[in-house]
Amino acid sequence: MRLGIQLGYSGEGFAADVDEVVEYEEAGAELVVVPEAYSFDAVSRLGFLAARTRRMELASGVMQIYTRTPTLTAMTAAGIDYVSGGRFSLGLGASGPQVIEGFHGVRYDAPVARTRQIVEICRRVWRRETLVFEGGHYRIPLPGEYAKPLKLINHPVRPRIPVLLAAMGPRNVALAAEIAEGWQALWIDPRNAARVFGDALADGRSRRDAALGPLDISVPVPFALREQGLDRHRAQLALYLGGMGARGRNFSNDLVRRYGYADAATRIQELYLSGRRAEAVAAVPEDLVAATSLVGPPDEIRRRLDALAGAGVTTLLVSPLAAERAQRVKDVQTLSTLLATR
Structure with missing residues (x-):
C-alpha cells in the first residue's frame, strides 16, 4: 500500500x-494530491510542488472535466508531467452541478460519457497523434474552412500519463475500473466496500485492457497515532452530506x-440546508466518523490498514491531524514504517 498526502x-x-510536504517526502510519503473544487486551481499549486519535491509523485485530486477543454486538459497534464x-498523474472528476453550473456557468450533463471521451482525447494528444475526434x-x-487538425508541438515525457478517476456512483466506478489507471474514492468503509462497490468494480474490470495494469484504488483519511479529536472530519462529512449538492442530487449523500x-x-x-449547520455536524454518526478515519495507537492502525487492504485499497492518502508540525511528520514516518512492515 502506497503512502500519500492529501x-x-x-x-x-x-x-x-509545501515546506511540510517536503518533510513528508523525507519521512516516506510517496505521493501528494492537490484538490480543486471552487478554490485556487490545482495546476498552479502542482507546479509549485513539482519544483520543491524530488521523488514523490504528484496528482490532481481532482481537476473537473467541465472546466477545461479536453485538449487543454491533456496539454496541462503533459506540462505538469514535464516540469516534474x-x-x-491526472486525477479527473465530474464534481457536481452545484459547482459546475453554479460557479462555472457550464451545463452539467452526461458525466460518464464525457469522461470516457476526455480520457481518449488526452491519450491521443500524449501520443502526439494528429487530433481528429x-x-x-x-x-x-x-467543421469550417479555418479549422485544421493539429498535434501537440512538444514531445511529452511519457506517451501515457496515468489517469485517476474520482467516482462514487456505480456507473462512474465501473468506468474507472475499465479505462483508468486508478480510482480515487471519497470514503471507503471497509466493512461495506464489497457490497457497495463490488459489482461495479467487477463490471469495469471485465472490460479492462490488461495493458493498464492492476487498478490502483486510493482513499483519503484523516490520520493520527493517538487519541485525536475528529471535529474537522465530522464537519467535512456534514458539509459533503448536507451542503455539497441539492436535495435529490447529492452524490456524497447517496454514497x-x-x-x-x-x-x-x-x-x-435537512438540517444543513435549513441553515442549522451545527446540528447537522452533531447528527453525523460516530460510527461513520470512525469508519472513514485512521486514528489510534499503532496496533489499531495496523488492524485498520489490514481492513483497508482487504477492501482493495492500494494507496492511502492521509491528512495528518497532530497539532504540531514536527509530530505530524513523525507520525507520517511511523505510518510509512507500519506500511513497509505489514
Missing part, C-alpha cells in the same frame, strides 16, 4: 504546507445511504 483547499498557508520529470460530446476539429446510513443522511441534509 492536501486541503489551501490558501494563505500553502507555502508552509514524469511524476504526475468525432464523439457524441466533442468534435475536434470543428452514505448505500453504506447503510439512510436516516442519518436525510437528517443531516
Whole structure:
C-alpha cells in the first residue's frame, strides 16, 4: 500500500504546507494530491510542488472535466508531467452541478460519457497523434474552412500519463475500473466496500485492457497515532452530506445511504440546508466518523490498514491531524514504517 498526502483547499498557508510536504517526502510519503473544487486551481499549486519535491509523485485530486477543454486538459497534464520529470498523474472528476453550473456557468450533463471521451482525447494528444475526434460530446476539429487538425508541438515525457478517476456512483466506478489507471474514492468503509462497490468494480474490470495494469484504488483519511479529536472530519462529512449538492442530487449523500446510513443522511441534509449547520455536524454518526478515519495507537492502525487492504485499497492518502508540525511528520514516518512492515 502506497503512502500519500492529501492536501486541503489551501490558501494563505500553502507555502508552509509545501515546506511540510517536503518533510513528508523525507519521512516516506510517496505521493501528494492537490484538490480543486471552487478554490485556487490545482495546476498552479502542482507546479509549485513539482519544483520543491524530488521523488514523490504528484496528482490532481481532482481537476473537473467541465472546466477545461479536453485538449487543454491533456496539454496541462503533459506540462505538469514535464516540469516534474514524469511524476504526475491526472486525477479527473465530474464534481457536481452545484459547482459546475453554479460557479462555472457550464451545463452539467452526461458525466460518464464525457469522461470516457476526455480520457481518449488526452491519450491521443500524449501520443502526439494528429487530433481528429468525432464523439457524441466533442468534435475536434470543428467543421469550417479555418479549422485544421493539429498535434501537440512538444514531445511529452511519457506517451501515457496515468489517469485517476474520482467516482462514487456505480456507473462512474465501473468506468474507472475499465479505462483508468486508478480510482480515487471519497470514503471507503471497509466493512461495506464489497457490497457497495463490488459489482461495479467487477463490471469495469471485465472490460479492462490488461495493458493498464492492476487498478490502483486510493482513499483519503484523516490520520493520527493517538487519541485525536475528529471535529474537522465530522464537519467535512456534514458539509459533503448536507451542503455539497441539492436535495435529490447529492452524490456524497447517496454514497452514505448505500453504506447503510439512510436516516442519518436525510437528517443531516435537512438540517444543513435549513441553515442549522451545527446540528447537522452533531447528527453525523460516530460510527461513520470512525469508519472513514485512521486514528489510534499503532496496533489499531495496523488492524485498520489490514481492513483497508482487504477492501482493495492500494494507496492511502492521509491528512495528518497532530497539532504540531514536527509530530505530524513523525507520525507520517511511523505510518510509512507500519506500511513497509505489514
